[in-house]
Amino acid sequence: MTHHVPQGLPGELKHYIGGELVDSVSGKTFDVLDPVSNTPYATAAAGRAEDVDRAVAAARRAFADGPWPRMLPRARARVLNKIADAVEAQDARLAELETFDTGLPITQALGQAQRAAENFRFFADLVVAQADDTYQVPGRQVNYVHRKPVGVAGLITPWNTPFMLESWKLAPALASGCTVVLKPAEFTPLSASLWAGIFAGAGLPDDVFNLVNGFGEEAGDALVKHPDVPLISFTGETTTGQTIYRNCAAGLKGMSMELGGKSPAIVFADANLDAALDSTLFGVFSLNGERCTAGSRILVERPIYDEFCKRYAARARDIVVGDPHDPATEVGALVHPEHYEKVMRYVELGKSEGRLLAGGGRPSGVDSGNYVAPTVFADVAPDARIFQEEIFGPVVALTPFDTEAEALALANDVKYGLAAYLWTSDLRRAHTFAQSVEAGMVWLNSHNVRDLRTPFGGVKASGLGHEGGYRSLDFYTHQQAIHVSL
Numbered sequence: 001m002t003h004h005v006p007q008g009l010p011g012e013l014k015h016y017i018g019g020e021l022v023d024s025v026s027g028k029t030f031d032v033l034d035p036v037s038n039t040p041y042a043t044a045a046a047g048r049a050e051d052v053d054r055a056v057a058a059a060r061r062a063f064a065d066g067p068w069p070r071m072l073p074r075a076r077a078r079v080l081n082k083i084a085d086a087v088e089a090q091d092a093r094l095a096e097l098e099t100f101d102t103g104l105p106i107t108q109a110l111g112q113a114q115r116a117a118e119n120f121r122f123f124a125d126l127v128v129a130q131a132d133d134t135y136q137v138p139g140r141q142v143n144y145v146h147r148k149p150v151g152v153a154g155l156i157t158p159w160n161t162p163f164m165l166e167s168w169k170l171a172p173a174l175a176s177g178c179t180v181v182l183k184p185a186e187f188t189p190l191s192a193s194l195w196a197g198i199f200a201g202a203g204l205p206d207d208v209f210n211l212v213n214g215f216g217e218e219a220g221d222a223l224v225k226h227p228d229v230p231l232i233s234f235t236g237e238t239t240t241g242q243t244i245y246r247n248c249a250a251g252l253k254g255m256s257m258e259l260g261g262k263s264p265a266i267v268f269a270d271a272n273l274d275a276a277l278d279s280t281l282f283g284v285f286s287l288n289g290e291r292c293t294a295g296s297r298i299l300v301e302r303p304i305y306d307e308f309c310k311r312y313a314a315r316a317r318d319i320v321v322g323d324p325h326d327p328a329t330e331v332g333a334l335v336h337p338e339h340y341e342k343v344m345r346y347v348e349l350g351k352s353e354g355r356l357l358a359g360g361g362r363p364s365g366v367d368s369g370n371y372v373a374p375t376v377f378a379d380v381a382p383d384a385r386i387f388q389e390e391i392f393g394p395v396v397a398l399t400p401f402d403t404e405a406e407a408l409a410l411a412n413d414v415k416y417g418l419a420a421y422l423w424t425s426d427l428r429r430a431h432t433f434a435q436s437v438e439a440g441m442v443w444l445n446s447h448n449v450r451d452l453r454t455p456f457g458g459v460k461a462s463g464l465g466h467e468g469g470y471r472s473l474d475f476y477t478h479q480q481a482i483h484v485s486l
């Protein structure tokens with residue numbers, strides 16, 4: 001397997017606090033690996049409470065005295081559009097770095113960089129177009145909503161599609177007039193190191209954006225508990241979300257939680273089978289399967305089950321696993337050896353919980369790097385761990401069903417409720433099923449299409465609150481009611 005190493009990699013990834021790149025107060029660092037060689041290519045500053053204190057102090061200064069929260073929405077939007085221009089202008093470099101650090105296939109990393117730019121454009125437009133409620137009692141009263149940014153936003157992000165997911169929080173937080181401290185994931189800090197230059201070049205005032213690298217239990221924990229951070233936007237694992245939820249309680253902080261998933265794709269016998277196959281393969285094998293909305297359980301109606309399994313497995317065996325930088329690659333290397341080991345444990349477990357149809361270990365002839373062959377298990381029972389637990393890799397469970405009621409029960413029989421995908425040509429069934437399934441987002445005969453104005457979020461163990469469109473702006477702002485009698 002070839003291994004492309006980008007030119008000009010930084011050897012040290014620092015914090016960005018108060019407009020400067022700085023080391024940790026303690027001087028401590030940690031190694032950052034790339035997922036193909038699994039050797040360290042850089043060290044990152046290991047932030048702790050004292051570094052978070054400095055970052056929050058800078059962000060608070062910018063919030064209390066700086067121009068950003070006080071600027072007209074249109075003036076903020078101009079800066080956000082310049083940020084989008086800068087992201088677009090370096091999308092190829094961003095994708096190269098993201099692919100090197102995460103193992104994502106290069107073509108998909110490029111799409112994520114472009115989506116990050118789009119997030120800034122979208123929230124620039126939204127904040128300018130925003131209208132707030134006004135209620136009049138004729139001749140007696142006027143009541144109106146005055147919207148203001150909440151303060152210093154703590155943003156904590158995961159390692160899958162890191163740059164794009166950071167933009168999904170940074171753009172609405174900044175559009176709303178908040179100042180921020182970002183704590184990127186420790187497995188993948190490389191692309192986040194580009195934000196400082198992008199923001200400075202676009203004219204974001206000093207101290208508005210701050211970044212502290214480090215481990216969740218140290219830097220992340222200190223940010224969550226900091227008394228001057230009134231809200232936390234978190235994306236990551238459900239168990240981490242539970243810890244953060246508890247830690248936010250003391251400060252009664254605002255929280256937005258985008259957590260894990262085990263989303264079902266339900267394929268009825270009347271579905272367009274070719275389209276359903278394309279979509280369900282994409283749903284779990286794109287982004288290396290490291291995708292929160294992965295359709296990792298496929299429920300198939302009995303009359304087409306055998307044919308579906310056969311065609312699905314044949315297509316899975318044809319997926320190109322390889323060097324993440326090769327444009328032909330469809331599945332790259334998993335992010336980190338720890339995560340690779342976790343996925344491989346599920347692959348081994350699956351061999352006793354289902355019938356192995358494809359994959360089942362490393363691709364043949366590949367003996368280094370975090371590579372897992374796209375793996376398909378059939379006849380997986382609902383009490384199997386590979387049916388219930390989030391694997392977050394290129395592994396899928398196929399399960400047959402006989403009736404619509406059984407399909408719904410199976411779809412809902414997990415603790416998660418992030419997404420669901422439904423394939424049927426029966427319009428009535430499509431909508432009644434969609435409305436009954438326990439999922440924050442449902443795709444009917446489609447996948448990977450989403451208007452950024454729609455709510456994004458899960459139910460049950462998949463999250464709390466919604467981001468997306470005006471819901472993001474609601475999260476980062478207080479809506480103060482002002483009442484006037486005439």
Ligand code: NAD
Nearest residue numbers: 157158159184185216220221236237240258259260261292
């Ligand atoms: P993770 O929970 O391990 O880490 C996420 C972030 O939280 C990291 O920055 C980490 O350092 C930090 N963190 C860890 N412990 C912390 C603590 N005690 N206090 C504060 N911060 C802490 O998640 P991950 O493994 O990086 O990401 C994968 C998970 O993210 C999967 O479960 C996936 O489904 C989920 N995810 C969800 C969405 C969504 O929108 N619902 C999107 C992407 C990923």
